[in-house]
Amino acid sequence: MKMERKSVWQHRSREEIESFARKYMEFIGKAKTERLAVKEIREILEREGFVSLEDFAGDPVDMAVYAVNRGKAIAAFRVVDDLRKGLNLVVAHIDAPRLDLKPSPLVEDEQIALFKTHYYGGIKKYQWFSIPLEIHGVLFRGDGTEVEIHMGNKPEDPVFTIPDLLPHLDKEDAKVSEKFKGENLVLIAGTIPLSEEEKEAVKTNVLKILNEMYGISEEDFVSGEIEVVPAFPPREVGVDRSLIGAYGQDDRICAYTALRALLSASPKKSIGVIFFDKEEIGSDGNTGAKARFYLRVLRQILKMQGAKDSEFALDEVLEKSSVISADVCAAVDPPYKDVHDLHNAPRLGYGVALVKYTGARGKYSTNDAHAEFVARVRRVLNERDVIWQVATLGKVDQGGGGTIAKFFAERGTDVIDMGPALLGMHSPFEISSKADLLETYNAYRSLLEDL
Structure with a gap:
């Protein structure tokens, strides 16, 4: 099959794109810090029937629960079976420069x-x-x-x-x-x-x-x-209003689309989302992806399900789990396109981007997704008619960056980076495509359901 770029605008309803974008702009305009993001996410979860894990008293193989870590990180799970069969997870970060x-x-x-x-x-x-x-x-x-x-x-x-x-x-x-x-x-x-x-x-x-x-x-x-x-609100950008300009889209655009995917998915196995703090400074600290918070939450669920040795059972869970590290990537910016490998760089409006590896110069400090796992992801996206493209972070010797993917890989999960492309990443006014926003949601929902 030949690699072809597809414009999301030519394959999705304009009404559907605009409707999703309006709700996202409301969220990103309120969630300007990690604490405010947790507050908004928690309110959305509770409106949809999720309860705090500490307050849950029902069937441990039929639960919709969340847990908050120090007001700056949050995890939510829809458990539908024995957790030891593994999870499909989408994980993102909610801190921003x-x-x-x-x-x-x-x-x-x-x-x-x-x-x-x-x-x-x-x-x-x-x-x-x-x-x-x-x-x-x-x-x-x-x-x-x-x-x-x-x-x-x-x-x-x-x-x-x-x-x-x-x-x-x-x-x-x-x-x-x-x-x-x-x-x-x-x-x-x-x-x-x-x-x-x-x-x-x-x-x-x-x-x-x-x-x-x-x-x-x-x-x-x-x-x-x-x-x-x-101190400025999200705004539509361009004569055609096709783009969204806002602060903190790296990476709250992924957190929002992952949350919406969790709420709308029809899972065949247990699924969840985890939103971390501290990614922008290396994921250190007890609210970042290196911390034990989400592992403790999973152990607690396993204990509720009757696991005798929750530590060994947790290893089973992680090794059978599939993780999408939901993070943004760098779109081609016409005045500065010389920093990209244009054959492997994402364009605005052409779908969610698969990032097999990040890191810097020689793939240092990265998760490099296994070919078998990339094939599984690609199969699901193609079968579900999700529009996607490939991405790398600039030319080989140009720069680099990292995500939380490697920390999940170290725990034994299969993981790949995936998210929409942005212009002006890390600036006070980052630019995303409304079309890519919707397609990122479509991708996360599909992978939670079928990966």
Whole structure:
């Protein structure tokens, strides 16, 4: 069979594409941090009848359950049989490149109060200057009470920004990567002094306002997680409205399509989705894919099903499981197409992309999907009339990147990367195709049902 590219737009109903896109845009506009993503996902699951695993008291071979890890990762399963027969899983990550406030963030410099930040994940720092920003997160006061912080996401809210140096004074001849320093990523927090006599009067006034709004003190920032993200909503892009521009589509576009696939699938065996934190910084920490959280959840289900040795039974489950590592890939960008192997690069609007391996230079630090497993995936997609294409991450010596696939491979599962292509990946305004969005959902649903 000859490899041919197919336009999703020519094979799917425009009405179906647009309907799916509208619901996705509602989700991606709300899920701007991993905590907010978990909140939205949990609400959707509960509306569809899923219950917390801790509260489940029914038949352990007929269950729709979820489990949350520290508010920043979530797993959901539809169990229809003995778990030891294996699972079909789609796994993704819900963290995204951003800025985080430092533990002691608030300073005053030249009568301007500023929030100091530390960037999270792989960003191009210059893209974060001179755009509107909003902040979201949690703080814990000295007495342990939790306070949610949300500023900039409502029309009546103030926003934040990081001012750039005007071109009239920016004459230094330096590379872009050298001109924009991480320590310059500081947000303007205020300019009104509390009084003329007081030292750092502007900073003091900002703290006073924050205390009035949230009941917090400066020290409370130490026990906080405050994230800075772009303050603009998802928008349709292009004269033909074929694209979606939004922050955080890497990788919440995969999380959303996987969730919708889980909810609509008619499984022949047990299925599930797992959405992780920390992928953008190596999957470390106890909410990332290296952590034991999802393994503990599976062991708990096995114990409920009567497994005598849940550790050995878990090995059985994983070795009989098939995993789709749901992650985005880089679409060909016409002005920069020289960085791609065009014969192995995905195009917008031409379906979900199969990524056999990621890694960098010599396939370092990657899962390289076995040929037998790729054949199974390809068979299901073709039999279910899903439009797909192949993808690699640039030319061989050009760059590279990683996903959570390798961590599941280390546990003994068969796994391959798969997801839609994006333009401007890791930027504050990533671009996806509405058509690829729908086809990614079609792919995940098909593979949950038939893999």
